[in-house]
Amino acid sequence: MDVGAISSRGLSRAFASGPALVDLDLDVGSGQVLALLGPNGAGKTTTVRLLNGILRPDAGTATVLGLDPWADGEAVRRRTGVLTEQAGLDERFTAMENLVLAARLRGFSADEGRRRAGDLLERLGMGDRVDTVVQGFSTGQRKRVALARALLHEPDLLFLDEPTSGLDPSATKGVVEMIADLAREHGRTVVLCTHFLGEAGRLADRMAVLFHGRLQAEGTPAEIARRLWGTRRTEVDLGHAATPEVVALLARVPGSEAVEATDTGIAFEADERAVVADAVATLVGSGRAVFGVHTHEPTLEDVYFAVEARALRGDDAEVTA
């Protein structure tokens, strides 16, 4: 039976400063890429630390790769790789030396460590900096070395905590492409923590949104959108704002809701695609020119900002299945 890569119930942890994570119920299937979204201080890093068994939960349970991360932390950590927010490389050592230490700590011989590290650094575009001391590296170069370190032992589960923070746009693009490759290969499970939505939208199968330590929404963007809005919004370009008669006309089309005039035409919501066809037929049949029809497929950004708005309103009901 596939128990999934991660499953948590009621997972909670507080610090002296207050709760960092509250009652987290989260499931991630094997091979999925989950975007764990939320602003700074939302509880993303705390979640990773709990799931990798370096923090003890105050309450709740977690199963990671079939094991309890706090009780069997060592076994869990043998199979996970973490790219921490701070690359955490020893500045006084070369990229290779940093990686060989990590390999030795995972039970590889120094030779095997060097071989794996060399391959990965090459692959991550750091082939020419292998024996350079980390001190002079840019943030992007550090992230690459740290990513190589997280991958040395071919982990089944990869936690990437803010992998693109501090990177310039071109380095961001490079890292995002690398992560996309990593996620595709051997059906590896990836948890990607970020407050940048662009990269999450490109990479993730599912998203989970945290605010103030609470899970606000979880699922694919489309699933969450349906739960949030129930319907999909369609905008029709009529070349000018719709008159009240046109609004009334569309309101009579079965299944159309929230019909309203817009600057360039008319908009309505519907939960069936057929309603869109009926609406267009009605408009054309009544002699109106239709220049364009756009049915809004919600992006991860739309969903995120809608969830954020709900959270800020204090609407606590979680948007999950």
Added chain:
Amino acid sequence: MRAPRTVDLDVVRALTRHDLTAVRRSPAVIIPILVLPLFLLVLLPLSIGIAARNPDMSVDRYLDLLPGRLADPIEALPDSERLIVLVLGYLIAPMFLIVPLMVSAVLAADSFAGEKDRRTLETLLHSPVRDRELYLAKLASAFVPALLVSWVGFAVFAVVANLVGWGILHRVFVPTGRWLVLILWVSPASAALGLGIMVRVSMRARNTQEAQQLGGAVVVPLTVLAVAQASYLLLYPVAVSLGVGLAVWLVAIALNARGAALFTRDRMASRL
């Protein structure tokens, strides 16, 4: 129970070797741990020894102040030999408590608190290294160099002392059996004590600087205490050195054991 039952010595060795290499590459660490012993164990004895060759200086009034029969081994010597033997053969002893204490304290601060500054601790916590392995490696990487420095320092000191004294004594007067007890038993205890103090301090401190300040507040009074109280250590019967060593060992072991109990992943991850 979460306490690991075994320790993988390969892992401990890899971590220790890494830390030792790091120390060699850190001027801020290597300079104090070389300069301090160079000054206290070589230059200080050298200059005292040269001054002590002055035949006009008599130590008789000082010897009268010593309680009981402590002065006996000195009074047994000809007048010309008394000063240099007293100073370099006996009174220099506290330096061999101070040097290991301070060296291990500096190294422990770097290895425990410095890890926090360098932000390398989180990565170690996310690795499969067991808490106990990490702790042992940290202890070893401060304790082993502290011992090495005091032992090499002692060897150099012995050569310097005998060279300086040769013109007067025409014989080797350091080390004696009591010196060996001091160096092999009391000095290591002192290194362990410095370690125990800094381990506890570093866990509280947010960074190396704070650890050094807090640690200094404990270590400096201890060195004053050592100078004030341990000067006669070699004049006392050897049982006294053995007893002092044992007492220091017990305190050091208690501190380190408490440190080990507190050195858990959750505690460390909560203070990242």
